[in-house]
Amino acid sequence: MEYRQFIEALFQRAKAAGFTDCEAYYSAGESFSVKVFKGEILKYSASDELGLGFRGLYNGKMGYASTQILDEEAIDLLVEGAKSNAELIENDDPQPLYPGDSEYAKVDPWSDALNEITPAQKIELAKRLEALTLAQDERIDQLESCQVFSSVGETAIVNTLGLNVHSRGNVLGGFTMPTAKDGDQTGSGWSMFAAQQPEEINLESTAKEAADRAIASMLGESVPSGVSRVVLAPEAAADLLETFCGVFSADAAQRGLSLLNGREGEQIAASCVTLIDDPHRAGSVSSSAFDGEGVATKRHSVINSGKLTTLLYNLKTAAKQGVLSTGNATRSYNSSVGIAPFNFYFAPSALSEDALLAQLGDGLRITEVQGLHAGANPISGDFSLSAKGFQVVGGKQAQPVKQITIAGNFYQLLKDIEAVGGDLKFGMPGGSCFGSPSLLVSKLSIAGK
Amino acid sequence: MISRRIAEDTLRAALKKGGDFAELFLQDKRSTNLSLIDGHIDNAVTGRTHGAGIRVYNGLQSVYVHTNDTSPSGLIAAAGKAADAIGDKPNALDIRLVGSLGANVHAFRQLPMDVSGARRAELLRRADVAARSVSAEIQQVSCGVAMSDSEVLIANSEGLFTGDRRVYTRFRVSAIAVGGGENQTGSESPGALMGGELFETRVDVEQAAIQAGKRAVTMLKADPCPAGVMPVVIDGGFGGVIFHEACGHSLEAEAVAFGNSEFAGKLGQQIASPIVTAVDDGTLPNEWGSTNIDDEGNPTTRLVLIENGILKNYMVDRLNGRRMGLPSTGSGRRQDYTFAPTSRMRNTYIAAGTDDEAEIISSCPDGLYAKQMGGGSVNPVTGEFNFAVSEGYLIRNGKVDRPVRGAMLIGRGAEVLKKIDRVGRTMWMAQGMCGASSGSIPTNVGQPMIRVTGITVGGR
Incomplete structure (x- = not known):
């Protein structure tokens, strides 16, 4: 069944079964990826996928159910599933559906030119990326992985209160993971690109960055344990922001899972820190004119010159707090409503990277952190992570460093930021996208040899 | 889930342009998740995952295509997409599938759909109370029961036609201790390849919740580890x-x-x-x-x-x-x-x-x-x-x-x-x-x- 027709039949059946307000969240997409090895195609995949999530109010409680097939049987399964789920809910928080806004920003992360790139051209891109990576340095031994991928997606939310929004997006990306070898020493590095327009496909700089990292990883040595001043490179800072972004969620705050509960208006970070969520950022497939509940999105400063200006709200948490939703509801067809930023980043300054290293003087520049899913505790803010980077001596980057850990606390780190660089970079876009410039941090604990 | 003949047709279509091996993987999975936070049942979600993946090899090259459309025409179309990607050498292979369903070693008694929401909710409430009983410092408990029932069918061009049914049940609990302006958390998440009998034979939700609670309280009082x-x-x-x-x-x-x-x-x-x-x-x-x-x-x-x-x-x-x-x-x-x-x-x-x-x-x-x-x-x-x-x-x-x-x-x-x-x-x-x-x-x-x-x- 075509999805609009399916939704119509679904709402009719749900109303007959006793549901009052109903909503359908539909998403569909196509994905492509090709992996090459030594100039040959190793793996190739091309797929399509759809999902539809139903939710509705039954006796005032919200029930959810989802499906990946749109047939007659699925309609009954959704209605029955959502009904029995609604009957289990004990939470009395209001669960409002949204009738829609009169105006939405024009956000269309879609490129026809990108969509016209053929599978054969993508295979060529992957082969070139592999060849370019190998050509960077004779110590680059082989590639652990080299892939080019693309995806096309659309989302629609329709409800019985009149909401009817639709969006689409496409992206083409790639990554390369070279291995460096010299005698007994091995190292590995990686880099990626994500393009929203064909001209953003930059294979050369991706290959160079990955190869440089592999060589540094091979040559790196541990450093003595102690406390150090540190510059976090954009990738490392963005990874930390992503890991701890949940502390800015009003839902986490209201449940006592974030220490930022009730602290709006307070100074929580150094005055050089401004943190922005921009759902309309150009060139990001994470951008959208509406959130997971259909609320029109807006650009927000979450931290402004160190002061916490707002948390991120969806309709439920906003109603609880007596404020307006910030338009940060997130959901997928098979999940309930949560909260997440769109394009979340620390605002850059005008300071060059060299100037930031000069200000650091002696210390470490951390380019990569690992172990985020286990070594970071989003509840306490504590983190202890495996890291790679460089020593910095007299304001200049020196010997590569590996096999160390950096440890600290995210809440404290926000206060310990001495300076912010101008080199803002974003990571891989997904449901959300995270970015940061380099951050100069006054102290982190280092474990090494 | 589908007949042997449709599987044979699909594999033939996957190999029609070359390739030396093809495989069809079909899955129909129902899952149900119930969770509690703030002392209340907060979220109940059920879902159905349904689709097929088709794989073709040509030597060491492999192509993978997946789709939600498992109708005969949908499977043939997906197989055709895989065939187009693998090459252009016409190939007519005789594929005869032979059924081989082995014995199930992993007995399950209570299927997810047979474990009532009320029973699952009661387990979560007991866990919530148990975790909070550890200390007044336990100020938040989040827990859940996730169950799923997945049927898979696997056929390949070497004649294999087989399947499996996997029933999973898992309980998770996180307790959060708060004190001195800090939060610490403790978690447990036991599970097994079985149905609701997990809670009668292997997992005591209260004991798991108490363990999680004790860990959170212990860590709240812990000093940072020396490096x-x-x-x-x-x-x-x-x-x-x-x-x-x-x-x-x-x-x-x-x-x-x-x-x-x-x-x-x-x-x-x-x-x-x-x-x-x-x-x-x-x-x-x-x-x-x-x-x-x-x-x-x-x-x-x-x-x-x-x-x-x-x-x-x-x-x-x-x-x-x-x-x-x-x-x-x-x-x-x-x-x-x-x-x-x-x-x-x-x-x-x-x-x-x-x-x-x-x-x-x-x-x-x-x-x-x-x-x-x-x-x-x-x-x-x-x-x-x-x-x-x-x-x-x-x-x-x-x-x-x-x-x-x-x-x-x-x-x-x-x-x-x-x-x-x-x-x-x-x-x-x-x-x-x-x-x-x-x-x-x-x-x-x-x-x-x-x-x-x-x-x-x-x-x-």
Whole structure:
């Protein structure tokens, strides 16, 4: 069944079964990826996928159910599933559906030119990326992985209160993971690109960055344990922001899972820190004119010159707090409503990277952190992570460093930021996208040899 | 789910333009999740995952296509897409599928759809009360029950036509202790390849909740872990994540076949201390990482990876096996039909040794006792791993001393394996989700208490 027709039949059946307000969240997409090895195609995949999530109010409680097939049987399964789920809910928080806004920003992360790139051209891109990576340095031994991928997606939310929004997006990306070898020493590095327009496909700089990292990883040595001043490179800072972004969620705050509960208006970070969520950022497939509940999105400063200006709200948490939703509801067809930023980043300054290293003087520049899913505790803010980077001596980057850990606390780190660089970079876009410039941090604990 | 004839037609269509092997993987999975937070049932979600994946090989090249459309025409269309990608040599193969449904080793009694919402809600309420009973400092409890029932059908051009039914049940609880302007958390998440009988035979939700609560309170009062290189005693159960990360991933054919592993080319060589024997076993009845057949249709096996320190076997899937010239070990796994399978771990553990657990601690120089591990990750190329200690204590003068938090262990797998100087007598396992290129899959990790003479411990 075509999805609009399916939704119509679904709402009719749900109303007959006793549901009052109903909503359908539909998403569909196509994905492509090709992996090459030594100039040959190793793996190739091309797929399509759809999902539809139903939710509705039954006796005032919200029930959810989802499906990946749109047939007659699925309609009954959704209605029955959502009904029995609604009957289990004990939470009395209001669960409002949204009738829609009169105006939405024009956000269309879609490129026809990108969509016209053929599978054969993508295979060529992957082969070139592999060849370019190998050509960077004779110590680059082989590639652990080299892939080019693309995806096309659309989302629609329709409800019985009149909401009817639709969006689409496409992206083409790639990554390369070279291995460096010299005698007994091995190292590995990686880099990626994500393009929203064909001209953003930059294979050369991706290959160079990955190869440089592999060589540094091979040559790196541990450093003595102690406390150090540190510059976090954009990738490392963005990874930390992503890991701890949940502390800015009003839902986490209201449940006592974030220490930022009730602290709006307070100074929580150094005055050089401004943190922005921009759902309309150009060139990001994470951008959208509406959130997971259909609320029109807006650009927000979450931290402004160190002061916490707002948390991120969806309709439920906003109603609880007596404020307006910030338009940060997130959901997928098979999940309930949560909260997440769109394009979340620390605002850059005008300071060059060299100037930031000069200000650091002696210390470490951390380019990569690992172990985020286990070594970071989003509840306490504590983190202890495996890291790679460089020593910095007299304001200049020196010997590569590996096999160390950096440890600290995210809440404290926000206060310990001495300076912010101008080199803002974003990571891989997904449901959300995270970015940061380099951050100069006054102290982190280092474990090494 | 579909007839043999439709499977034959699909495989024929997949091979019509060349290619020497085709496989169809069809899945229909129903899942239900119920969760509680703030003392209330907060979220109830049910879902149906349904689709098919078609794989074609041409020598060492592989193509994978997946779709939600499992009608005969949908399957033929997806097979045609795969065929177009593999080549342009016309090919007419005679494919005759022969059914082979083996016995189910993993009995299940209470299917997810037969365990009422009310019963699941009651388990969650009991867990909530139990966790809060630990201390007034426990100010938030979040818990959930996740159940799923997945039917898979696997057919391939060598004539295989088989299937499996996998019923999973897992309970999770996190307790959050608050005090002195800080939060700390403790979690437990036991599960098994079985239905609702899990809660009668294996898991006491109240006991799990109390354990989580106690851990959160202990960690709230813990000082940060000191940093440096020190001896580390790692307790059994989830402590086995060290082997999973530091060595297991590097023994998967996906890494070894391309030389992307520090253990490539080392079969028959001493790679670990002679007191270390490690096993990957997909056949253990009802264990979290078990299945009757793997996701390529091969029976799962018990595989000795390391015996008395000597490398015996790699974990091999069909495609990487071709590259390596080795047969499948029944290790081909995938999250669901949207992923092509690759070699993965199942229930992976260091086998019981002969050392007395009390002596392991009393003879230990000052160091760290990692009672409970968090997760970790590894780079198989270099063997560099990291993993977090979620409940740790200092060892001072041969005794377990004060708790410490925020410890992170880093090192290289090959080095750590050689530095194991004690292996305890009692092995047990714990459940985890392992993420890799074929998605997130249930795996058990396990070990008895072990001791490593020196690891870099991150802390502050």
